[in-house]
Amino acid sequence: MTFVRVCGAGELEEDTPKRVALDGTPVSVVRTEGEVFAINDICSHANVSLAEGEVDDCHIECWLHGSRFDLRSGKPDSLPATRPVPVYPVKIEGDDVLVSLTQES
Numbered sequence: 001m002t003f004v005r006v007c008g009a010g011e012l013e014e015d016t017p018k019r020v021a022l023d024g025t026p027v028s029v030v031r032t033e034g035e036v037f038a039i040n041d042i043c044s045h046a047n048v049s050l051a052e053g054e055v056d057d058c059h060i061e062c063w064l065h066g067s068r069f070d071l072r073s074g075k076p077d078s079l080p081a082t083r084p085v086p087v088y089p090v091k092i093e094g095d096d097v098l099v100s101l102t103q104e105s
Contacts, residue, residue: 003091003098010095012036017060019051022101027088029097030055030071037071038088038099044069045081 006020012031019041020027026041028051041050043062053063059077061068067081074084091098 001089001100001102003089003100005096006038006099007097008095009036009092009097012097015055017041017051017053017055019049020099022099025101027099028060029090029099030060032071033058036090036092036097038090039069039071039074040086040088042085043067043081044076044083044085050085 004022006022006029012018015032017028017030020029028039028041030037032055043050045067046064048064050060050062053061058071059068060071065080067076068078069076069085074087089100
């Protein structure tokens with residue numbers, strides 16, 4: 001599994017998604033509840049950026065229609081989304097946040 005640096009850990013504000021591009025794939029990187037998560041940045045219901053939504057209780061909410069996705073699994077827990085979005089493995093090395101595009105789920 002190949003990991004790529006996407007940002008510094010110090011660049012991540014608690015509960016504030018950061019949109020990055022990794023090999024052309026849009027990814028939202030989120031620090032919440034003491035962990036860092038990486039989830040595909042495109043809502044599975046509508047083609048909009050999840051990084052523009054709010055984070056709460058380890059979920060990210062799509063700002064357009066209100067679907068919420070679990071940052072750990074990518075699964076939606078509210079309509080209108082019914083399909084999960086990919087989540088990606090994250091490693092922290094020093095101050096570097098590293099993400100692999102190999103999907104966890």
